[in-house]
Amino acid sequence: MALKFQGDTTNLDLVKGIERIDRQVPFQGTVNDAQVVLRGFKLEFANPDTPTKVMEVSLHNVRADGNDVRFRVVTQLKDKTGLDEYSGFVDVLVIADVV
Numbered sequence: 001m002a003l004k005f006q007g008d009t010t011n012l013d014l015v016k017g018i019e020r021i022d023r024q025v026p027f028q029g030t031v032n033d034a035q036v037v038l039r040g041f042k043l044e045f046a047n048p049d050t051p052t053k054v055m056e057v058s059l060h061n062v063r064a065d066g067n068d069v070r071f072r073v074v075t076q077l078k079d080k081t082g083l084d085e086y087s088g089f090v091d092v093l094v095i096a097d098v099v
Contacts, residue, residue, distance in 0.1 A: 031064035
């Protein structure tokens with residue numbers, strides 16, 4: 001068994017409301033266990049004059065699946081209406097126990 005590390009970036013191109021994106025990161029060997037940690041993110045409204053009411057970046061459902069680590073990235077950037085588009089990225093580090 002050995003710990004392996006791999007970065008992954010999720011790009012967001014003009015989305016609205018809550019965005020849920022399933023990700024899959026492959027490793028060479030069977031993954032016994034895994035964790036995903038947030039390295040950084042950037043979320044910004046298409047219209048820069050929009051005030052922010054809610055900002056969320058979270059990681060869910062981390063699981064080992066054969067040679068892959070699967071997880072879900074959830075983002076949300078809202079003003080008072082919740083109708084404004086935003087873009088950005090979420091950068092994570094996947095840590096896997098691989099045999």
